[in-house]
Amino acid sequence: FARLRDGLSKSSKKLSEGVASIFARRRLDDETLEELEDLLVSADLGVAAAARTTAALARDRFDKEVSEQEVKEALADVIAASLAPFEKPLVVDRARRPHVTLVAGVNGAGKTTTIGKLAAKFRAEGLSVMLAAGDTFRAAAIEQLQIWGERTGAPVVARAVGADAAGLAFDALKRAQAEGTDVLIIDTAGRLQNRRELMDELAKVVRVLRKLDPDAPHDSLLVLDATVGQNALNQVEVFREVAGVTGLVMTKLDGTAKGGVLVALADKFALPVHFIGVGEGVDDLQPFSARAFARALVG
Numbered sequence: 001f002a003r004l005r006d007g008l009s010k011s012s013k014k015l016s017e018g019v020a021s022i023f024a025r026r027r028l029d030d031e032t033l034e035e036l037e038d039l040l041v042s043a044d045l046g047v048a049a050a051a052r053t054t055a056a057l058a059r060d061r062f063d064k065e066v067s068e069q070e071v072k073e074a075l076a077d078v079i080a081a082s083l084a085p086f087e088k089p090l091v092v093d094r095a096r097r098p099h100v101t102l103v104a105g106v107n108g109a110g111k112t113t114t115i116g117k118l119a120a121k122f123r124a125e126g127l128s129v130m131l132a133a134g135d136t137f138r139a140a141a142i143e144q145l146q147i148w149g150e151r152t153g154a155p156v157v158a159r160a161v162g163a164d165a166a167g168l169a170f171d172a173l174k175r176a177q178a179e180g181t182d183v184l185i186i187d188t189a190g191r192l193q194n195r196r197e198l199m200d201e202l203a204k205v206v207r208v209l210r211k212l213d214p215d216a217p218h219d220s221l222l223v224l225d226a227t228v229g230q231n232a233l234n235q236v237e238v239f240r241e242v243a244g245v246t247g248l249v250m251t252k253l254d255g256t257a258k259g260g261v262l263v264a265l266a267d268k269f270a271l272p273v274h275f276i277g278v279g280e281g282v283d284d285l286q287p288f289s290a291r292a293f294a295r296a297l298v299g
């Protein structure tokens with residue numbers, strides 16, 4: 001929890017200082033409620049969650065003196081309740097061999113890093129892992145994945161820059177099936193500039209995987225960078241359409257005051273949140289906990 005709390009310190013500083021300045025020895029009246037609602041919207045929680053929070057507070061405490069601590073606790077409760085339905089661990093079906101996880105997201109969101117961290121986590125659980133360098137557009141992405149492969153002892157299926165991503169995914173799944181690998185994690189390209197190409201490429205990757213396993217991919221994770229704030233909402237819309245997203249990973253929650261956007265995402269899309277990233281290290285990918293996140297966010 002300490003790691004999470006430190007990671008979210010910029011987001012919690014914003015909320016905590018805002019709440020303190022609104023509720024320094026004041027009653028809960030229309031004015032303070034409105035100020036609180038504005039604070040929550042500016043902290044990226046979204047209009048719906050902001051309204052829900054102030055309504056819950058008003059119901060219990062209207063026209064009473066409230067302490068900063070009480071407001072924070074009420075806020076944490078509403079946030080935790082909003083997020084609780086989406087707290088879903090990523091479950092690897094060990095019978096599949098391989099369980100196929102497709103990882104999508106715009107360039108720079110933290111896809112490759114997340115794949116590396118996931119590989120390390122699965123390896124630590126005693127699972128065999130194979131990585132497929134499906135972002136064939138960027139030499140750096142292929143190299144990064146190879147470094148993670150070496151670090152975690154996971155074989156990496158890679159080809160030269162410009163190779164066909166679907167062909168590579170097909171070969172990787174074939175090899176993982178032949179070797180009885182537990183988990184195959186497939187990286188994908190994240191060029192949002194050309195939505196049609198991106199769509200065609202991801203659709204083709206899924207199509208060829210299904211030739212070998214009709215249920216593949218078993219997870220389709222979207223990696224989102226928390227620092228983009230409200231833009232994350234647009235990214236979910238695009239990728240939900242092109243990649244059939246089944247769950248979210250939110251990275252870079254350290255170093256941003258926009259962590260509240262996870263609440264807005266949960267409200268709008270009702271997608272499971274599997275992991276959050278609070279740093280660049282291997283241990284900085286944490287399973288998502290609604291309660292711990294809410295507490296760390298509010299400060």
Ligand code: GDP
Pocket residue numbers: 105106107108109110111112113114141144190251252253254255276277278279280284
């Ligand atoms: P990709 O283009 O989506 O594959 O993104 P990368 O995995 O290459 O990540 C882009 C940058 O973000 C790298 O410098 C990562 O180290 C960094 N990064 C990824 N996740 C996190 C995180 O949770 N916190 C921080 N601070 N940096 C991260």
